[in-house]
Amino acid sequence: MSVSTQPTEAARHRRRRFKVDRDVEEWHGSYVRYDIVKEFTLALIVVLLLTVVASILFSSPDDHPVTLKSWATANPVDFAQTAITELDGTSGTAGYGPPYNSTPGASQDIVGPISLESAFGVHHPINTMKDYVIDPLKTLPNAPAVHAALTSYTSASPSLQQKWTGAYEKGVAKASFSNGSLGLPAGDYGPVAPMIASLTSMARSGALDGALVSSSQFYGTDYTKPLLFIADGTYMANLGAALHLQGGQWGMMNETGSYPGQAWLWLYTMWYQVSPFTTSSNADAQIWGIMMILTLLLALVPFIPGVRSIPRKIGLYRLIWRQHYRSVEVGGAGGSTGPPAPAS
Amino acid sequence: MSADVGTPAPLATGAPAPLPEDAGQWTARIRRRAVGAFPPERLLPDRQPAYVASWIYVFGVLTLTSLAVVALSGAVLALEGPSWWHQSRVGLFVNSTHLWSVELFFFFMVVHLWGKFFMAAWRGRRRATWITGVVSFIVSVGTAFTGYLSQQNFDSQWIGTQAKDGINATGAGAFFNVLNFGQMLMWHILLLPLVLGLIVVVHVLLVRKRGVVPPFPAKTAAAPALAGDVAPAPAATGGEKIGEQQ
Amino acid sequence: MPMLSADQAASRVFGAIVNLGGPGTYLHWGFIQISLANFLVIVVMVVVFLAAILLPFPHRGGPRS
Numbered sequence: 001m002s003v004s005t006q007p008t009e010a011a012r013h014r015r016r017r018f019k020v021d022r023d024v025e026e027w028h029g030s031y032v033r034y035d036i037v038k039e040f041t042l043a044l045i046v047v048l049l050l051t052v053v054a055s056i057l058f059s060s061p062d063d064h065p066v067t068l069k070s071w072a073t074a075n076p077v078d079f080a081q082t083a084i085t086e087l088d089g090t091s092g093t094a095g096y097g098p099p100y101n102s103t104p105g106a107s108q109d110i111v112g113p114i115s116l117e118s119a120f121g122v123h124h125p126i127n128t129m130k131d132y133v134i135d136p137l138k139t140l141p142n143a144p145a146v147h148a149a150l151t152s153y154t155s156a157s158p159s160l161q162q163k164w165t166g167a168y169e170k171g172v173a174k175a176s177f178s179n180g181s182l183g184l185p186a187g188d189y190g191p192v193a194p195m196i197a198s199l200t201s202m203a204r205s206g207a208l209d210g211a212l213v214s215s216s217q218f219y220g221t222d223y224t225k226p227l228l229f230i231a232d233g234t235y236m237a238n239l240g241a242a243l244h245l246q247g248g249q250w251g252m253m254n255e256t257g258s259y260p261g262q263a264w265l266w267l268y269t270m271w272y273q274v275s276p277f278t279t280s281s282n283a284d285a286q287i288w289g290i291m292m293i294l295t296l297l298l299a300l301v302p303f304i305p306g307v308r309s310i311p312r313k314i315g316l317y318r319l320i321w322r323q324h325y326r327s328v329e330v331g332g333a334g335g336s337t338g339p340p341a342p343a344s
Numbered sequence: 345m346s347a348d349v350g351t352p353a354p355l356a357t358g359a360p361a362p363l364p365e366d367a368g369q370w371t372a373r374i375r376r377r378a379v380g381a382f383p384p385e386r387l388l389p390d391r392q393p394a395y396v397a398s399w400i401y402v403f404g405v406l407t408l409t410s411l412a413v414v415a416l417s418g419a420v421l422a423l424e425g426p427s428w429w430h431q432s433r434v435g436l437f438v439n440s441t442h443l444w445s446v447e448l449f450f451f452f453m454v455v456h457l458w459g460k461f462f463m464a465a466w467r468g469r470r471r472a473t474w475i476t477g478v479v480s481f482i483v484s485v486g487t488a489f490t491g492y493l494s495q496q497n498f499d500s501q502w503i504g505t506q507a508k509d510g511i512n513a514t515g516a517g518a519f520f521n522v523l524n525f526g527q528m529l530m531w532h533i534l535l536l537p538l539v540l541g542l543i544v545v546v547h548v549l550l551v552r553k554r555g556v557v558p559p560f561p562a563k564t565a566a567a568p569a570l571a572g573d574v575a576p577a578p579a580a581t582g583g584e585k586i587g588e589q590q
Numbered sequence: 591m592p593m594l595s596a597d598q599a600a601s602r603v604f605g606a607i608v609n610l611g612g613p614g615t616y617l618h619w620g621f622i623q624i625s626l627a628n629f630l631v632i633v634v635m636v637v638v639f640l641a642a643i644l645l646p647f648p649h650r651g652g653p654r655s
Contacts, residue, residue: 024468024558027393034392043402044409050448051413055440059606062430062439063498099518108513116515123518221526228523231505240502244616247506250623256499258614260627262492264450264485273621285513299478302466311464312560319643320463321559324395328562397649399642433605451631455639 021308029327061256068212068226071235072203076177079203082233083196084172086128088165093228094128100228101126108285117285124224132229133199136211146198149191156190164190172196247272267294386552396556400463403456404551410449411544415537417442422533426496446488453481465557473554476547483540490532493522500525 016023064070072079085091097106098117107117134154137146153161171184182197202208212229213220230236237246245251252269255261268291277283301307311317318325366372420438421429429439457477466474492503504522511517521527615626 020560021464022467025561027395027558030394031391032394032396034390034396036388036390039402039405040409043405044412047406047409047413047445047448051417051441051445054444054447055437056605057607058440058444058610059436060440060443061497061499061611062436062495065496065498065501096512098515099512099521108509117513117517120515120518124521221529222521222524224521224523227501227505230501236501236505239498240506242613243502244614244623244625245502245506249616251506253628254614254625255627256611258610258612258625258627260447260631261625262450262488263628263631264454273623282513284510288510288514295478295482299475301461302471302474308464308466311462314462316462316643317464317560320398320400320459321395323397323647323649324559325562327394397647399645399647400639403642436605447631451635451638455635455642458639459642 021305021312022302058259061259063256066230066236066239067206068203068208068230069206071230071233072200072208075233075235076182076200076204077172077175078233078235080175080182080196080200081169081172082229083133083199084165084168084192086132086229086232087192087196088162088169089129090169091128091232093126093232099123108282115285126225126228128229131212131215131225133195135215136202136208137195137198139211140198140202140207143198145194149194149198152191153195160190164188164192168192168196248278267291381553382549389552393556393558395559400455400459401556403452403459406452407449407456408544408548410445410452411540413445414442414449417445418533418537426494426529430496442491446491450484450488453484457481463557464560467557468554470550470554470557473547473550476543476550480540480543480547483536483543487532487536487540490528490536493528494525494532496525504528 068079082091086094089095093100095103095106097103098120099122102122107115134150137143137150140146153164156164167187168184168189171187171189172182174185176183180201182200184193199208202211209226212226213223215225240246240251241249243256244254245256247269250266250269250273252265252272253261253263268287271277271287271290272283277287280286297304297307367376417438421435421442424432424435429435460474460477489503489507493500493507507522508517511520511522520531610627617624617626617629
């Protein structure tokens with residue numbers, strides 16, 4: 001700091017009123033020996049020890065991921081019920097809106113008509129009929145019946161397609177699975193039945209997982225397509241519920257098994273448990289808005305009169321600085337030099 | 345402008361003595377400001393005010409060292425790549441150290457936050473210290489989030505498919521795709537640690553610059569002798585030359 | 591408690607002395623639902639915070655004026 005500016009700064013400071021929740025008294029008191037490097041080293045050793053001990057005691061969780069294969073193997077009926085909604089565009093992903101597709105009215109609004117979701121558009125386009133059903137089936141080798149069914153479906157009029165898919169949705173709600181194949185009540189499903197049956201077999205073999213990840217390139221690191229497909233079904237949702245990970249179960253804070261999770265997310269997930277957010281279709285956007293505002297307020301606490309007075313009013317500081325306040329009583333006016341404070 | 349520090353002595357190696365116009369160089373200006381704000385005794389002090397006498401004060405350094413262990417364990421994971429911990433018991437152990445050091449990091453950081461709040465540690469021109477602390481917390485939450493998304497197991501699948509709705513609702517989902525493992529991993533191991541590291545460095549430097557916040561006045565109702573914020577002052581008393589000033 | 595599928599039931603965790611892979615315990619108070627693990631973490635945080643404030647701090651030696 002340059003000496004030349006100090007008088008001006010001090011004069012300016014003297015003109016400001018002292019506010020006890022904003023300003024401090026200059027410290028004229030004593031200093032004690034302090035080894036900052038030693039402190040850091042000791043802290044590092046303590047943390048390393050705690051970390052290693054916890055790791056030896058508890059290890060870490062690693063629940064196997066769900067695959068289209070594991071899903072279709074464990075619950076082929078649920079898979080087929082989801083697959084038909086991908087084909088006819090009634091699945092969650094199909095009707096999601098931006099950033100996956102442009103379903104009108106699907107995006108969430110923060111307040112009134114303001115939708116940031118729509119503003120940014122469709123950046124990860126997914127056409128569920130094509131991406132989840134038609135294109136994967138086209139890759140099947142030596143499957144003339146399936147290819148014939150595909151041709152029949154894609155060349156049919158939209159109203160005929162809807163007739164088939166509508167009938168199949170009704171039928172698959174009562175479906176069963178035995179001896180490796182889906183059994184539906186009799187109905188006019190057209191080419192849709194062999195298509196979905198074939199897709200189910202493809203999923204159970206593992207081929208669908210590969211087809212969806214590597215659909216655009218060999219080295220896939222983007223799992224958007226298979227994950228959205230899996231999330232459209234109830235299989236993954238049931239697993240999540242069993243592990244207390246659902247939104248309505250304060251799931252954001254939780255970890256699989258009995259491990260501690262992310263306790264620091266308590267306030268974020270709390271809003272999902274209270275009305276009106278429990279029933280709002282815009283809950284995600286609204287709660288993000290609330291958390292952004294609260295975060296800003298936390299950062300700006302030093303500027304908020306009233307809030308910044310809370311520490312002084314609560315008085316916990318008297319415990320923290322009790323040695324100092326005792327030495328002040330013994331030695332005289334605040335912060336002045338005097339005999340060392342009595343050991344506490 | 346150069347009158348305050350004076351011209352340095354010529355280097356022993358026989359390099360030419362600095363000229364008056366050297367003081368205007370960007371390098372010289374930055375060096376002067378840096379050394380002025382952070383003389384060595386302030387960067388690495390060996391004294392601190394007597395009022396720093398509570399165990400609550402160790403939680404800052406515990407948070408910092410936890411972050412160091414997080415980074416270290418993460419670096420070991422990076423050596424072998426993201427699938428190692430699923431296939432190897434040693435890898436699983438290293439992953440465990442990464443997880444538990446993160447739990448410790450948040451534990452200590454929140455206790456540190458509580459302590460700083462109840463000390464009203466923003467007083468005396470320390471508002472930037474408080475703000476950088478809050479920002480560190482938020483960025484840490486984001487960094488941990490991308491870490492959970494990079495696990496390549498059921499937990500990451502769940503978190504991704506659940507979190508996408510909130511993020512899509514803000515429009516950020518167009519650019520920040522939580523279902524894109526490659527993107528989330530790179531944010532987690534490079535971009536966010538860089539940002540977090542930078543903010544933490546600024547935070548720690550601010551603590552060194554301003555010093556540890558003094559207590560509330562002994563009689564909080566009474567106004568002290570010197571009104572206004574504390575400007576750095578010369579050594580306190582008794583001829584002690586100390587870097588740590590309030 | 592719904593049965594976990596093959597995917598999840600085999601959550602045995604390698605090398606752990608204390609197996610935290612089994613189904614968690616959850617505490618309920620009104621609308622609050624919290625895992626035992628998280629609850630313990632929070633309780634320990636509060637205890638540690640209070641201990642940090644209350645425990646006597648060793649009197650440092652060194653130059654005093």
